[in-house]
Amino acid sequence: MDPVVIVGAGPTGLVLAIECVRRGLPIRLIDEKRGPSTHSKALAIHARSLELLEKTGVVSSFLEEGIRVEEIVLDCKGNEESLSFKKLDSPFPFVLFLPQSRTEELLLSYLQELGGEVEWEKSLLDIIDGKALVSTPSGEKKVLEASWIAGCDGGGSRVREAAKIPVKKSRYTQSFLLIDAVVDKGGDFDAPHLFFGSKGMGLTFPIDQEKLRLVFPQPQTSAEALTNEEIETLLQARGYPKKIQIKEVLWHSYFHHKRMLATTFQKENIFLLGDAAHLHSPLGGQGMNTSIQDAWNLAWKLALVAKGASPPTLLESYTEERLPIALALLKKTSLLTRVIFSLQKIAPSLLFRSLAFFLHSKKRRKKLTHVVSELAIHYPDSSITSEPKRNEDWNGPKPGERAPDVVLDNGKHFFSESITPKHLLLLFSDKHDFIKAIEEEYGEVMEVKVFQDQNFREKYAAGPDSLFLIRPDGYIGYRSQKVKIEEVISYLLKIFTPISQRRKS
Ligand SMILES: Cc1cc2nc3c(=O)[nH]c(=O)nc-3n(C[C@H](O)[C@H](O)[C@H](O)COP(=O)(O)OP(=O)(O)OC[C@H]3O[C@@H](n4cnc5c(N)ncnc54)[C@H](O)[C@@H]3O)c2cc1C
Known part of the structure; x- marks a missing residue:
């Protein structure tokens, strides 16, 4: 197949490249710069990004180098308040501080370990009939064949312009x-x-x-x-x-x-990710973190469609899921920026007191840290997350929510014990007679795991007949409190093309 042409080797392009290569997709990663960036730009790496970097297989080098920050201190003339991340429900209950230039270097060296490379000094000029027209270091123009083109080329995106995707700014x-x-x-x-x-x-x-x-x-x-x-x-x-x-x-x-949001993140075979798709106030340190999640959301979908294991319509869920997240982020960060700017000059101590008052409530603190760390991101209205019947009474994680981590009975973390580029079918009993059939039909795209730990059952509010399907990016695709195999199959047929059907065609 033709490669995925990834334009831009910033954090977004590098994560997308790594996730494509890990899944066996051919890529061409180009960047107009002469080499890696030396700018410190984004410093804060939040818990959700660290969870994804763990899945990517690179988190240990980040943890070795970065500074772990468990709380943020607010101070007004000796009066102190703090916002603590220690109680985050994540294996990474902190914010990791590392200059973006180091983040990019670590990602680049991991990509190289996997056999990938950046083609520096190649600039995207235009997109013609779904192919990328690029200039080479010697000044020549070349056409790169492309299965898809991913615009990870920052706020002034040439990909976005070439695709004529309008923006609101x-x-x-x-x-x-x-x-x-x-x-x-x-x-x-x-x-x-x-x-x-x-x-x-x-x-x-x-x-x-x-x-x-x-x-x-x-x-x-x-x-x-x-x-x-x-x-x-x-x-x-x-x-x-x-x-x-x-x-x-x-x-x-x-x-x-400034605020900028592309009106769609996909047009034909062209996608926008990271700053090319959305720009917002730097308050909260969300830009790079959101961009990493864009890349993760798209990569597994591209891989499934490229293999023929899912229909191309699966890719529509990328805009459907990520655009509302970016829009909500733009609104929140703009509001916060405007409030801070208007109050900090005329009444800084009033601003401090308001923030301190807000942080006094345990519930609000919990909500705020979950939002800032991006653990709160979820896709409840996505067309690819569902359950047989909406079940509000069931306390287990809902379709579209992030599958929570669990410390297993053996002391290990569920997250680190279940790293796979595939979907994960989570069962709570090994007595189901459909396990073998599912593995035969969907084994290429799905791993079946049975967890019978008490901790697990409690966290997922699961009984022996419950089932969760966790997507490669760690969100619940499907759940059922009392599994009926025909309902599960009907969901799987929506997302995947079964191997027997592919053999026939
Ligand atoms: C000072 C500062 C502080 C910040 N702090 C934070 C923070 O704490 N936390 C956080 O999450 N975010 C933060 N951000 C935002 C963060 O830096 C961006 O969101 C992030 O860099 C976006 O990554 P990207 O890969 O999408 O784009 P970029 O990092 O802009 O990378 C785009 C790449 O595309 C290449 N390119 C552009 N055009 C072309 C072309 N035509 N052909 C080929 N290549 C091209 C560029 O050379 C570049 O390498 C900060 C930003 C700034 C400026």
Whole structure:
């Protein structure tokens, strides 16, 4: 088959490339840059991304290098509040801080281990009849045959333009001053801080043991470099709670708040992912994390369709599932940005008190950490998630929800014990007489696992006759409290083309 042409080797393109290669799909991954990026951009990797990176097989190198942050501290003139991630229902109850340049390097070296490569200095110029027209390093133009073209080429996406996919966008007046600096570590800098002083607020995040990212919501005044003393004064005016010495400014820039959403993420054989599909305020550190999930959502669907194991209509569920997630994210981050900007200047301590009040409720804290860590993402209205009859009384994870992790009776995690690029059919008794038939017909795309642990049954509110079908990206595709095989088969026929049918055609 023709390769999947992936345009852009940022985090989105790299994750998509890895997931395609792992599933045996041929790829061409091109990028117009001369080599890997050196910009620290995204620092925060959230729990859901780490869960997916574990499935990808690369999470251990991230955990070795990144800084684990369990809580974010809010400080206003000595009054402290905090937001803790320690109770997240995930094997990764923290936010991992790692510069995006390292994230990309780790992904690239894993792709190379799997036999993949980036073709640098190749730029997508146009898309003609579903094929990619690219320029090569020597300036020639070449046509790349493509089964599909994946636009992972960032906010100014050429793929999006070539496909003539319209966007909805707005640009706001708010901007953030971002500074990466080497600092004198006068204390413990590992916890990110939000601080509120007489002249507004600021944020700090760890980059590594001696570097910090400083963020100040404020309008752009000049592009000139700030002196170390000016930054120290700014920190004090914004209420930074510690004595700090800036030793070297590595980089500074203004980040303007803008919103952009493509009206569809698929047109014919062209897909948009990551920043090419959606752009939003950097508050909450969601951009790269959402992009990784786009790549995961699409990769397994492409692989099934490429093998002929699923009908091409399965691919429509990519836009159906991911566009509403991006839209909700745009709305939430825009609202938050506007509230913060309007209050931080005129009444920073009121903003602190409002946030502290919000965080006093255990329920709201839990909800907020689940949203920020992206564990709350789910696809309840997707046409490819279902159950025989809507069953609101059953407390087990619902169709479209993330299948939760369970610590098994042997102390191991269900997530790490069930890593597979296939669907997972989860049963709670080995007495079912249909297991062998399912394995014969669907074994190529599905693994059957029987868990009889008490912990498992409780977490999934499952009885011996319950069944869950978990998708490769870890969401519940189908569930049944009391399994009836004809109902399961009717769901499977919607998603997969059975092997016996493929042999006939
Ligand atoms: C300062 C800053 C801080 C941020 N902090 C966070 C954070 O903490 N957490 C978070 O989740 N997100 C954060 N983000 C957002 C995050 O960086 C982006 O969401 C992420 O980079 C998107 O990845 P991408 O691969 O989709 O696009 P990009 O990273 O933009 O990669 C696109 C790639 O496509 C290539 N390309 C472009 N056009 C072409 C073409 N025509 N042909 C071939 N190649 C092409 C480019 O060279 C580039 O390598 C931050 C962003 C910034 C700027």
